[in-house]
Amino acid sequence: MKKREQFKESWLVNHRVNLRLLEAVGEEGLTVSYDPRARNVRRIYVHLHNARLNWVGAMMKRPPEVARLKTRDPHTIPALMAALTESTDAVVAMLEQVAKEEKVRHFERSPATLLSMMIAHEAHHRGQIVLALRLSGKPLPREVSAALWDWDEI
16 A cells, blocks of 8 residues: 555544544533633534644645634534544645655654654544543443544444
8 A cells, every 4th residue: 555545544544533532422522621721522623623724734835725613613513523524635635745745844754753743633632532521420431432442443
């Protein structure tokens, strides 16, 4: 499998994990937070979408036009899923470009390192979401949290 396809596959699995978690959170779970001063779950997802667009904008000469989300708007799960899918498509375009060029604008490391960093960033926030749900008394069912790690099936 070519590097571009490997990058795309890795990113799309990461994206599907995010969607699976978002679906499991439910609308009620969007308002919980692990700390009163921290982002709630909805704002974490907004941050993921907007952070992706920041990377895409910095790395591409002509990034796809994707609308940023406003942090304080009451985005629903379907709206968040649609936005995350749009930003995922933009990231895929960026990954295809950097894999083809074998370099990344405004980043000293390799395209693979950029992808690893982006996935690590999103995994960090998924951990925050799981913690927020647990601390608010709405933990994910065990089968759901275990399924987030079954990347062969996602």
